[in-house]
Amino acid sequence: MGDGALSIEQLTVEVEGREILRNINLGMKLGETHVLFGPNGSGKTTLLMAIMGFPKYRITRGKIIFKGQDITMLPLDERARLGIGMSFQRPPVVRGVKMRDMVAACLKGQEHEERISQLAEKADLADFLDREMNYGFSGGEIKRSELMQLLAQKPALTLIDEPESGVDLVNISLIGELLNSLLEKDCPISERKSMGLIITHTGHILDYVNARTGYVMYDGVIGCEGDSREILTSIREKGYQECINCFLRRKASSG
Amino acid sequence: MVEMVSSETHKAKARAAAAKPAAFGEDIDLDTYVSSAEEQLSQVDPSGLPARAKERMLEAGVILDDLDQRAGTFIQMDNAPVHSSVRQEGVEVMAISQALERYDWLSDYWWQAVAVDTDKYTASIELNQHNGYFIRTLPGYKTIYPVQACLYLAKARLAQNVHNIIIAEEDSELHIITGCTTASDEEAGLHLGVSEFYIKKGAKVTFTMIHNWNPEVAVRPRSAAIIEQDGLFLSNYVLTRPVRSLQMYPTARCVGENAIVRFNSILVAAPGSSLDVGSRVILDAKGAKTEIISRAITAGGNIVARGYIEGNAPDVKGHLECRGLILMGEGIIHAIPELKGTLAGIDLSHEAAIGKIAEEEIEYLMARGLTRSEATATIVRGFLRVDIEGLPPLLGAELQRAIEASEKDIM
Numbered sequence: 001m002g003d004g005a006l007s008i009e010q011l012t013v014e015v016e017g018r019e020i021l022r023n024i025n026l027g028m029k030l031g032e033t034h035v036l037f038g039p040n041g042s043g044k045t046t047l048l049m050a051i052m053g054f055p056k057y058r059i060t061r062g063k064i065i066f067k068g069q070d071i072t073m074l075p076l077d078e079r080a081r082l083g084i085g086m087s088f089q090r091p092p093v094v095r096g097v098k099m100r101d102m103v104a105a106c107l108k109g110q111e112h113e114e115r116i117s118q119l120a121e122k123a124d125l126a127d128f129l130d131r132e133m134n135y136g137f138s139g140g141e142i143k144r145s146e147l148m149q150l151l152a153q154k155p156a157l158t159l160i161d162e163p164e165s166g167v168d169l170v171n172i173s174l175i176g177e178l179l180n181s182l183l184e185k186d187c188p189i190s191e192r193k194s195m196g197l198i199i200t201h202t203g204h205i206l207d208y209v210n211a212r213t214g215y216v217m218y219d220g221v222i223g224c225e226g227d228s229r230e231i232l233t234s235i236r237e238k239g240y241q242e243c244i245n246c247f248l249r250r251k252a253s254s255g
Numbered sequence: 256m257v258e259m260v261s262s263e264t265h266k267a268k269a270r271a272a273a274a275k276p277a278a279f280g281e282d283i284d285l286d287t288y289v290s291s292a293e294e295q296l297s298q299v300d301p302s303g304l305p306a307r308a309k310e311r312m313l314e315a316g317v318i319l320d321d322l323d324q325r326a327g328t329f330i331q332m333d334n335a336p337v338h339s340s341v342r343q344e345g346v347e348v349m350a351i352s353q354a355l356e357r358y359d360w361l362s363d364y365w366w367q368a369v370a371v372d373t374d375k376y377t378a379s380i381e382l383n384q385h386n387g388y389f390i391r392t393l394p395g396y397k398t399i400y401p402v403q404a405c406l407y408l409a410k411a412r413l414a415q416n417v418h419n420i421i422i423a424e425e426d427s428e429l430h431i432i433t434g435c436t437t438a439s440d441e442e443a444g445l446h447l448g449v450s451e452f453y454i455k456k457g458a459k460v461t462f463t464m465i466h467n468w469n470p471e472v473a474v475r476p477r478s479a480a481i482i483e484q485d486g487l488f489l490s491n492y493v494l495t496r497p498v499r500s501l502q503m504y505p506t507a508r509c510v511g512e513n514a515i516v517r518f519n520s521i522l523v524a525a526p527g528s529s530l531d532v533g534s535r536v537i538l539d540a541k542g543a544k545t546e547i548i549s550r551a552i553t554a555g556g557n558i559v560a561r562g563y564i565e566g567n568a569p570d571v572k573g574h575l576e577c578r579g580l581i582l583m584g585e586g587i588i589h590a591i592p593e594l595k596g597t598l599a600g601i602d603l604s605h606e607a608a609i610g611k612i613a614e615e616e617i618e619y620l621m622a623r624g625l626t627r628s629e630a631t632a633t634i635v636r637g638f639l640r641v642d643i644e645g646l647p648p649l650l651g652a653e654l655q656r657a658i659e660a661s662e663k664d665i666m
Binding site for chain 1: 619623
């Protein structure tokens with residue numbers, strides 16, 4: 001496992017005393033983007049929250065190695081400073097805190113007004129810099145705001161929860177652009193450093209962003225792993241029920 | 256000490272109210288304070304004041320080393336005015352004793368906005384008054400820089416009794432920054448102050464008051480404003496440092512059509528501090544408007560945040576917003592917003608909310624790389640930020656600095 005990559009080994013996660021994820025294994029090399037498919041309630045968001053380090057998501061077994069360091073016990077903010085970032089599906093409203101302040105905080109002191117305006121321009125949020133965080137934002141505005149903050153933060157690993165949910169067609173292509181920029185898709189593969197782990201229920205975002213490996217989660221475990229396009233095609237043709245059936249058949253035969 | 260000229264009627268009313276308790280707040284025993292104080296040497300150049308005094312004044316927004324940023328300056332230490340100066344045409348700044356000697360007509364404004372017999376504190380100011388300031392803009396003149404006034408409490412156990420009159424003549428514009436502070440971090444003291452504002456037709460007054468007391472000082476300001484047609488009164492009040500007991504409920508009365516009043520208050524109660532602060536607006540003329548905004552944070556002290564809007568004329572509009580944040584400890588915030596309408600066609604509303612900082616918000620900021628304490632500070636800073644419409648940018652920036660300087664104390 002090279003420096004800068006992510007390795008999740010036999011991870012088991014509890015939320016409020018209830019085991020949500022069991023024995024998750026996942027590996028990612030530098031510059032790769034992976035996608036998590038799965039029906040609602042399968043544990044996709046829990047996995048992202050556990051990687052980010054939210055205290056409510058308690059790791060009871062296994063470990064997470066990032067940049068060659070065991071971060072299993074590392075607090076949320078230290079993981080963020082180490083280079084893990086997250087695009088939230090439903091971020092909280094923070095009254096009084098302006099988008100400008102958040103972007104400046106993400107830039108960690110290299111806060112140039114010019115850079116902030118540039119990012120806002122890019123995310124089509126120039127009129128939002130003096131708005132309170134997420135207050136009265138539409139679905140698309142929330143996604144663009146999340147990605148703009150991450151573009152300022154420049155994490156080595158970005159966790160993206162449902163970038164396409166609640167977003168119209170006009171917004172989704174811009175969101176795709178922002179994601180591609182965040183994940184350095186304009187860089188030659190060999191020079192790419194940024195990693196992404198994207199949750200997608202519908203797979204729609206894959207029409208805009210290329211991803212290498214796909215995983216299907218079901219009931220707290222990774223049911224299968226493979227080429228993301230191939231998995232998406234299969235889900236689109238046969239639905240999640242077929243994935244579930246396939247998983248249950250394999251589980252039964254393995255004893 | 257200057258002997259004030261005051262009509263016998265005021266004196267008689269004051270004597271009758273000398274024991275009258277205030278409607279709100281803890282009753283202060285006035286007899287435990289001394290009422291007289293030595294004369295202070297007047298200072299032609301206020302930059303010559305002692306470094307400690309200048310430092311305390313600066314914390315309350317009063318700049319003495321660079322008067323170019325001010326249209327005028329008034330400094331009172333204990334009960335003696337030590338400096339008054341003006342740097343802009345059309346502006347008058349002087350001790351109220353001097354103004355009373357100069358202008359016969361000033362008696363027409365004396366106790367006209369605030370009733371002398373409101374309570375024992377207004378009575379005490381009338382009976383034991385030791386100066387105060389007079390600030391006036393002449394018709395049509397507009398100040399660019401603010402006039403600054405400082406009421407400084409130096410002697411231990413002193414009762415400072417001041418009576419201020421502020422007049423903005425027709426179509427003038429006046430910005431004032433007032434800093435009230437003490438020399439000592441621990442000596443007891445009492446500040447009683449009446450401020451009467453007269454905002455004439457088409458005039459605009461912004462009044463920014465920064466209080467910077469100590470945990471042993473009791474404070475009872477008594478202020479009222481009368482706003483004529485098309486006039487604007489914008490009052491900002493900031494109290495972020497400890498104080499023993501502070502109670503005030505300034506009243507603005509819109510008597511002219513389309514008059515506008517805005518009150519913004521930022522209150523932080525340290526452990527042991529007891530604050531009872533409100534803003535009251537009476538909309539008595541057609542089309543008058545008001546907005547009252549308060550932000551209250553307790554880090555262990557008690558805050559009563561009041562607000563009152565009364566609509567008595569057609570097409571008036573008022574909104575009252577009170578938000579409270581309980582940061583830690585045993586603090587209490589009690590929000591009491593009140594609305595009274597006396598006829599159809601008025602539009603009054605209020606919103607009040609009290610809470611603690613949501614863990615979800617802190618974690619959201621931590622996920623961006625901020626430490627827990629940085630995240631908390633960012634949220635508190637955001638909570639305390641009130642975007643003040645109509646305040647000159649320079650004053651807005653100074654106000655923001657005063658608020659941010661206090662964050663260290665509460666975090």
